[in-house]
Amino acid sequence: MDAYFKILVVIFLFFLNSLVIQSLSDDSEWRALLELRSSLGIIAKNWPKKTNPCLNWTGIACENGRVTGINLSGLRRTRFGKLNPMFDIDSLPNFKMLSSFNSSGFLLPGPIPEWLGLRLPNLEVLDLRSSSIYGSIPPSIGSLSKLNSLYLSDNSITGIFPSALGKLYSLSVLDLSQNLLTGNIPSEISALVNLRNLDLSSNFLSGSIPIGFGSLSSLKLLNLSNNSLSSFIPNQLGNLSQLTELDLEYNSLMGSLPNELGRLRNLRKMLIGNNELQGSLLDGLFQNLIKLEYLSLGINYFDGKFPDVLWGMPQLKYLDVSRNNITGVFPIFDVSFNVSGAVFNFSKNRFYGDLTFVIEKLLILDVSNNYFKGLAPNASISSIVLLSNNCFSNVRDQRNSETCADFYAEKGLAYNDNAAPDGSPKKDKHKRRKRLIYIMIGIFGGLGVVIFLIFGLLLGLRKRNSRSKNQVTGSRSVEHDIGKGNDPPPDASIDLSNLGESFTYEQMVQATCNFSNENLIKRGHSGHLFSGKLEDERLVVIKKVDLRSFRKESFVSELDLFGKVRHRRLVPLVGHCLEDENEKILVYKYMPNEDLSNSFYKLIHTEEEVEEVRSLDWITRWKIAIGAAEALSYLHHECTPPIIHRDIQTSSILLDDKYEVRLGSLSEVSAQGAANPPNLISRLLQTPQTLDKRPSGSSFITCTYDVYCYGKVLLELVTGRLGLSSLNDSEAKKWLESNLPYVSQHDKELILKIVDQSLIIDEDLLEEVWAVAIVAKSCLNPKTSRRPSMRHVLKALENPFKVVREESFSSGTLRQTPSKQSWTAAFVRSWHRSSSGNSNVSSQTNREIIGGLRQSGRVGSRGSGANTHSSSHKRSSSDVFPEPVEMPDVERQDDAG
Numbered sequence: 001m002d003a004y005f006k007i008l009v010v011i012f013l014f015f016l017n018s019l020v021i022q023s024l025s026d027d028s029e030w031r032a033l034l035e036l037r038s039s040l041g042i043i044a045k046n047w048p049k050k051t052n053p054c055l056n057w058t059g060i061a062c063e064n065g066r067v068t069g070i071n072l073s074g075l076r077r078t079r080f081g082k083l084n085p086m087f088d089i090d091s092l093p094n095f096k097m098l099s100s101f102n103s104s105g106f107l108l109p110g111p112i113p114e115w116l117g118l119r120l121p122n123l124e125v126l127d128l129r130s131s132s133i134y135g136s137i138p139p140s141i142g143s144l145s146k147l148n149s150l151y152l153s154d155n156s157i158t159g160i161f162p163s164a165l166g167k168l169y170s171l172s173v174l175d176l177s178q179n180l181l182t183g184n185i186p187s188e189i190s191a192l193v194n195l196r197n198l199d200l201s202s203n204f205l206s207g208s209i210p211i212g213f214g215s216l217s218s219l220k221l222l223n224l225s226n227n228s229l230s231s232f233i234p235n236q237l238g239n240l241s242q243l244t245e246l247d248l249e250y251n252s253l254m255g256s257l258p259n260e261l262g263r264l265r266n267l268r269k270m271l272i273g274n275n276e277l278q279g280s281l282l283d284g285l286f287q288n289l290i291k292l293e294y295l296s297l298g299i300n301y302f303d304g305k306f307p308d309v310l311w312g313m314p315q316l317k318y319l320d321v322s323r324n325n326i327t328g329v330f331p332i333f334d335v336s337f338n339v340s341g342a343v344f345n346f347s348k349n350r351f352y353g354d355l356t357f358v359i360e361k362l363l364i365l366d367v368s369n370n371y372f373k374g375l376a377p378n379a380s381i382s383s384i385v386l387l388s389n390n391c392f393s394n395v396r397d398q399r400n401s402e403t404c405a406d407f408y409a410e411k412g413l414a415y416n417d418n419a420a421p422d423g424s425p426k427k428d429k430h431k432r433r434k435r436l437i438y439i440m441i442g443i444f445g446g447l448g449v450v451i452f453l454i455f456g457l458l459l460g461l462r463k464r465n466s467r468s469k470n471q472v473t474g475s476r477s478v479e480h481d482i483g484k485g486n487d488p489p490p491d492a493s494i495d496l497s498n499l500g501e502s503f504t505y506e507q508m509v510q511a512t513c514n515f516s517n518e519n520l521i522k523r524g525h526s527g528h529l530f531s532g533k534l535e536d537e538r539l540v541v542i543k544k545v546d547l548r549s550f551r552k553e554s555f556v557s558e559l560d561l562f563g564k565v566r567h568r569r570l571v572p573l574v575g576h577c578l579e580d581e582n583e584k585i586l587v588y589k590y591m592p593n594e595d596l597s598n599s600f601y602k603l604i605h606t607e608e609e610v611e612e613v614r615s616l617d618w619i620t621r622w623k624i625a626i627g628a629a630e631a632l633s634y635l636h637h638e639c640t641p642p643i644i645h646r647d648i649q650t651s652s653i654l655l656d657d658k659y660e661v662r663l664g665s666l667s668e669v670s671a672q673g674a675a676n677p678p679n680l681i682s683r684l685l686q687t688p689q690t691l692d693k694r695p696s697g698s699s700f701i702t703c704t705y706d707v708y709c710y711g712k713v714l715l716e717l718v719t720g721r722l723g724l725s726s727l728n729d730s731e732a733k734k735w736l737e738s739n740l741p742y743v744s745q746h747d748k749e750l751i752l753k754i755v756d757q758s759l760i761i762d763e764d765l766l767e768e769v770w771a772v773a774i775v776a777k778s779c780l781n782p783k784t785s786r787r788p789s790m791r792h793v794l795k796a797l798e799n800p801f802k803v804v805r806e807e808s809f810s811s812g813t814l815r816q817t818p819s820k821q822s823w824t825a826a827f828v829r830s831w832h833r834s835s836s837g838n839s840n841v842s843s844q845t846n847r848e849i850i851g852g853l854r855q856s857g858r859v860g861s862r863g864s865g866a867n868t869h870s871s872s873h874k875r876s877s878s879d880v881f882p883e884p885v886e887m888p889d890v891e892r893q894d895d896a897g
Contacts, residue, residue, distance in 0.1 A: 029067050032094035033060070039088040040072070041081015061100070069100040073127075083619070086110055087133065093119035102127040104151070105658060111135025117143045127151040129175070130658070137176075139164035149173040153199065154568070156180055161205065163188045170194060177201040177223065178568065185224075187212050195219055201247065202226040209248075214239040225249040225271065233272075235260040245269040249296065252276055257302075259285050266291060273298040273320060280304030281326070291315055298322040298345065306351070317502070320345040322366070329353035330372075341502065341579065346370065347386065352411065363578055364559075371399070371407050373416060384556060391415075499562060500587070501575030507535065508577050508585050512542055526554045526667035531590070539590035540574055547582050554667040555584055561669050565639055569631035571654050571664040591662060593655035596624060596713075600650070600722050615758045618765050620659050621717040625772060626797050627661025628653050632710060633790040635669075636703045642672040644701055648709035649725035650716060672702055704784040707793070711779025715739075718773045720756030736780065743773045748804070771800030 030053070037047045046058045054062035061069030070092075077085070087110030092098065099122050109132040116126075117140030124146050133155040141150070142164030149172060150165075157179040165174070166188025174195060181203040189198075190212025198219060205227040213222070214236025220243060229251040237246070238260025246264070249271045256279030257272065264270075268291050278301035286292070287309045293316060303325040310316065319342070327350040345366045352371040366386040376392040377385075388397040391404035393416065398404075408415035511532035512519045521529040527545035534540060545555045562573045577585035593599045601615050616624070628648075635643040645652070645663070652665035712725040712732065724735060742750045751770045755761075761769060775796050781787050788796070796803050 028094050032091040033057070033067070035091040036070075036089065039086075039090070041077040041084070042072075043076045043078050043081075046075045059102075063097070066097040067095045068097050069102075070095070070098065071100070071102040072106040073102050073104040075106060085132075087113070089113070089116075092116075095120075097122055099123060099146075100125040100127075103131050104129040105131070107132045107658070109134070112138055112141070114138045114140050117141040120144065122146060124148045124170075128155065130154040133157060135159075137162050137165075141165065142167040144168060146170055151175045152179065153177040154179075158182070160184075161186055161200075165189065166191050168192060172218075173197045175199045176203070179203050181205055183207070185210055185229075189213075190215055192216065193218065196242075197221040199223040200227070204228055206230065208232070209234055209237075209253075211236050213237060216240065217242065219243055221245045223247040224251070227251055229253060231255075233258055233261075233277075237261060238263040240264060241266065243267055247271040248275065250274045254278070257281065257285060257297075261285060262288050264289065268292060268315075269294040271296040273300065275300055277301065278303070281307050281321075283307045283309040286310055286313070289313070294318045296320040297324070300324055302326055304328075306346075317342050318499075319343070321349065322347040324349055327351060330355060343499070350407075352391075352407070352413075371404065373404065373408075384559075499559065499576055500573045503575050503577040503585070503587060505577055505580050505583075505585075508532070508542060508544075508587075510535075511540065515544060524665075524667075526550055526558075527586075532587075538574070541588045541590055543586045543588070545584045545586070547584065555586075557669055558586065558667045561643070561666055565635075565643070567631065567634045569627060569634060569661055569663055570666070571662040588664070589662075591654040591664075592657040593659060595651050595664070596653040596655060597650035597722065597726075599655055599659075600716075600720075615720060615756065616659075618759050618761055618769065622768060622772065622797070623659060624653065624655065624661055625714055625717055626794065628663065628710065628713065629790060629794040629797055631661060631663035632706055633794045636706070636790045642703055644670050644672055644703055645706050645709075646670055646701065648706050648713060650713060650722070651726065653713065670701060702784070703790065704787045707779045707787045707790060708784075710790070710793070711776045711787075712736075714772055714776035714779065718751075718756065718769055718776065719754045720758060740777055740780065743777045745774055745804070767804055768800045771803040772797065774803055775800075 033047070033053050034049070036042075037049075047053070047060075048056060051057070053060045053067070054065070059069075059071035059073070059075060060067060061071070085107040087108040089108075090113075092101065093115065098120055101120075101123065102125065104127050108128070112128070112133060112135065117138060121144075123144050125148060126141075126144070127149070129151045130153070133152070134157065136159030137152070137157060139162050141147075142162065145168075147168050148170055150168070151173070153175045154177070157176070159181065160183035161176075161181050163186035165171075166186060168174075169192065171192050172194055174189075174192070175197065177199045178201070181200075183205065184207035185200065185205055187210045189195075190210055193216065195216050196218050198216070199221065201223045202225070205224070206229065208231035209224065209229060211234045213219075214234060216222075217240070219240050222237075222240070222243060223245070225247045226249070229248075230253065232255035233248065233253055235258045237243075238258060241263070243264050244266050245268060246261075247269065251274075253272075253275040254277060257277055259282065261267075261270070262285045265288055267289055270289075270292065271294065273296040277297075281297070281302055281304065286307055290313070292313055295310070295316065295318065298320040299322065301324065302321070305328040306321070306326050310319065322345045326346075330351060330353060341363050343364045344362060345364075347366045348369040350371060351367065352373065354374040355367065355372045355377055362383050362385075364384045367390065368386045369389040371391055372387075373391040374393065376387050376390075376395045387395055390398055391401075391407075392398055405415045509515065511534055512530040515528075515530055519530045519532065521531055521541065523529075524543070527543040527550055530542045530544065532540045532542045547555070559576075571591070572589040574587040574589055576587060599616065632645065632648070635645060645666070646668040647665045649665075652663065654662045654664045656662060709725060715736075716722060716724045719739070721735070721739075724732065727735065739754050742754045744750050748766070748770050751766075751773055754773075755766075755769055759769070775788075775793060778786075778788050779793065
């Protein structure tokens with residue numbers, strides 16, 4: 001009897017559950033959900049068919065049996081869905097009560113459909129962040145009269161800023177940042193009187209800031225940074241009484257800083273650096289900004305005296321006025337002056353006089369490249385102080401006495417007449433200099449004769465030995481030389497406005513369980529890495545640097561990098577903790593897929609509960625290759641001077657939850673040319689045998705070293721030979737010599753002998769693998785002058801078919817005169833241009849290239865469309881790559897790597 005009763009209960013519950021499901025919106029919404037489940041490829045675990053969607057489907061919100069919210073963020077796709085992600089949401093209009101749609105981080109490659117703004121009248125929240133969307137914003141979005149929040153950031157959206165968005169009168173948040181929008185900001189946006197957050201940063205917007213922005217009285221955040229805005233900062237921005245953050249950095253704004261901005265009493269951040277602003281900074285502008293915490297005015301043309309009122313700002317912790325023309329004498333501070341833990345950058349101005357600053361209280365102080373004189377102040381071990389290129393008398397790396405004397409004479413001030421900046425009497429110094437000249441004349445006169453004799457002898461030796469040494473091997477140790485004196489200078493000017501949050505040491509201890517072994521990720525060469533969880537539940541990676549065990553220069557170098565550059569392909573810096581004298585801490589964003597070396601092979605639990613070891617599919621590997629190339633291309637070609645990573649291997653390529661690359665291991669970065677090139681005498685004294693001991697024919701660091709290391713990473717992706725990029729030189733050389741012969745431009749089938757056998761690839765994918773291997777081989781060319789630049793490596797990877805289908809492609813054709821009709825020829829000719837030192841390219845051309853690539857549906861600089869391989873998406877080479885400007889061939893003067 002009990003058994004029959006249980007059976008009846010089960011049958012009753014089954015029919016009851018079916019009735020609940022079928023009652024969802026009279027079947028139409030139920031069918032729409034199933035259609036959406038199929039078109040997006042959502043796995044059954046997230047959206048199980050035989051359950052109530054309102055109760056059991058992840059991300060589905062209902063009210064009174066109607067679907068009101070759909071959140072795709074964090075959902076997983078089936079294997080087929082991963083291979084073919086599309087912006088396929090045609091069933092969405094069936095949800096008549098839908099008020100929120102969120103696909104943040106869920107890939108929907110494709111354009112926003114025109115109907116989306118016309119058939120969802122109740123939509124209040126539309127969140128499409130980081131969804132790999134391309135195309136333009138349809139004007140119909142302006143018809144969503146109830147829309148409160150619109151997030152479209154971190155995509156590849158192109159076209160002009162649609163004025164129709166000015167009709168969204170209920171809008172509170174508008175975030176279009178990190179896209180490819182062009183044109184002017186439409187004045188219609190000024191009608192959005194309910195707007196609180198407006199973020200248009202990191203686009204290509206031009207023109208002026210609309211005057212009407214001053215009427216957005218509810219605005220709290222205004223971010224227009226990283227665009228091409230010109231003209232003046234409108235005075236009307238001073239009417240934004242609720243504004244807490246104003247970011248106008250990295251534009252082309254000109255004119256003076258409006259005094260009306262002084263009315264922004266709630267302002268906490270004012271970031272206006274990297275523009276073309278000029279004029280004097282007046283006390284009246286800042287005296288009412290008592291809540292100001294971050295102030296960045298660096299890299300402009302401000303002049304005159306530094307505002308005294310800024311010294312009394314009670315909350316000011318970050319101040320950057322570097323690279324201006326500000327002058328004046330620093331005030332004498334009272335010991336009670338509240339600058340504890342502050343970061344100040346006054347470098348590259350015209351400050352002078354004695355420096356009587358309370359160094360002990362400061363965290364970082366950069367006063368380099370000014371005209372301070374007298375005795376340099378002492379700093380505690382907990383402070384980082386940069387003093388170079390001043391007129392101090394008791395420290396090194398200062399300006400010469402004549403320059404300092406001329407400067408003070410121009411000011412009508414007395415310079416230290418009795419002593420030179422190094423503390424020695426001027427007359428004695430002059431006598432020593434004169435005596436030194438005579439001695440040097442005698443030495444070099446005799447040395448000239450010796451060199452002349454040696455020169456003839458060495459020429460004979462070189463000719464005889466060069467027959468047996470045709471080239472310098474590119475696989476010789478560069479890492480060894482890098483560790484011996486090519487460290488970044490500790491007195492480099494640091495941009496201090498982008499160092500993230502400031503944490504206490506107690507917070508770091510709590511986040512890492514007192515830096516326990518359970519939280520230890522690895523012991524790195526520049527510090528120990530720990531996993532951590534902050535008080536707000538954010539997962540982070542925490543690097544602890546003990547200055548007693550690790551080089552302080554590496555730590556300062558990394559701070560310098562994060563202070564100066566920002567790019568989505570670099571690992572995000574969450575914050576820092578620098579309060580301890582001996583232990584400095586940097587906090588990075590946690591990367592769910594760790595680094596490439598750890599995610600290449602993973603143990604997978606299938607739906608049948610079977611454990612399998614799987615490697616990354618080719619589409620993901622290709623996406624990673626492009627992401628890493630983007631990061632290096634940015635460092636090499638968009639930073640001035642070019643920045644060299646110096647530690648490229650699979651462990652430095654970090655991967656987020658979508659396998660997007662975030663380049664890490666940044667403690668070894670260095671500006672190109674950090675070490676001096678060999679002079680004439682040292683070249684003459686080098687025999688072919690000693691040349692063989694140099695890394696790729698070089699005794700100093702250039703971008704080609706990164707290119708070489710990146711080539712090894714590419715081969716790892718192709719062959720599955722994990723650890724190749726971290727092998728020692730002899731092992732790597734042996735492996736390359738035995739496997740590179742299988743990479744032939746003339747025989748595709750040869751590549752099958754070294755391709756990773758775990759890859760499942762069809763004919764089209766095989767051509768891509770073949771192309772990537774050819775690019776890798778070019779990067780590994782023993783002759784550094786014949787290695788491509790990262791800018792052109794990136795282009796080749798984004799259109800691999802052009803590499804293998806152009807008959808003339810070869811890294812050995814660098815010195816030939818190419819045809820204008822050939823993309824390969826353009827690629828090769830551009831190598832010529834990069835090798836001659838011309839690393840700058842037109843920003844407009846770059847934008848056209850990026851925009852075209854992303855619209856095409858191929859993998860672009862954000863990885864969108866990574867899984868699209870149909871030949872219908874391919875574009876002609878003339879569409880993708882404009883012909884470079886014709887330039888004469890320039891022979892390399894040397895093969896410095």
